[in-house]
Amino acid sequence: EAGVAQSPRYKIIEKRQSVAFWCNPISGHATLYWYQQILGQGPKLLIQFQNNGVVDDSQLPKDRFSAERLKGVDSTLKIQPAKLEDSAVYLCASSDDGTENTEAFFGQGTRLTVV
C-alpha cells in the first residue's frame, strides 16, 4: 500500500514569509498528525485530526500556524509569518483509528529552513 505522502521535501524561505506543507495520509486512515522535529530533538506534536475534526492542537502556535483537513483526507499546514526558530522537519503521520496502541505511519517529512 502507498505510504504517507508529503510535499515539498525541502523548502527555504526568508523570515516573515509564509509557507504551506501538504500531506496525503494512507488511504482509509481516519487520524492524521503533524509533528515538528527540530534538529537534535524528538518529534513534537503540533496537531491531531480525527477525520476532519481537531482532537488536539494544544501545542500549535496558533498566532502563526494553522492546519486544516477539510474533507477528512489530505491536510495542509501553514506558517505565516515564519520565524527563524521554525526551521525544522515537519512530519505528517496517519493511523487507522487513532487509538493509543495503533501504529502511526510517518511520511518522509518536509525540511524547512528559515533564513
Place this chain on the structure above:
Amino acid sequence: AQSVTQLGSHVSVSEGALVLLRCNYSSSVPPYLFWYVQYPNQGLQLLLKYTTGATLVKGINGFEAEFKKSETSFHLTKPSAHMSDAAEYFCAVSSRRRALTFGSGTRLQVQP
C-alpha cells in the same frame, strides 16, 4: 501527563557487539510504549511496540525491548550490532487516545 527520557544522545558500539538503548517513561495511566527508528532524510519506522500482555516484545531487524513497570523502563536491545543499524532511535509513549510523545532520541553509531 506523559513523558519519555532517553539516556545518552549518542551511543557507539562495535559491529557484532550488544546494542542497549535506554528509555524511561512517565505516565499517570498504563502506557503504551513504542520504539521508532529514523534513517537519514527518512520518516520514522516502527521497530516494536508494547501494549498489553507479554512484557518482552520482539520487533523487526532483531531488536527487542522489555517493559519493566517497577523501573518505568522500556530499554531496546539487540544481541549483535550490524552496520545497517546505524540510525537515530526514538522511544515514545501514548495513552488514553493521545498522540505519541517522543523522547529526544539516541543516535547509534556502529564501528567496523
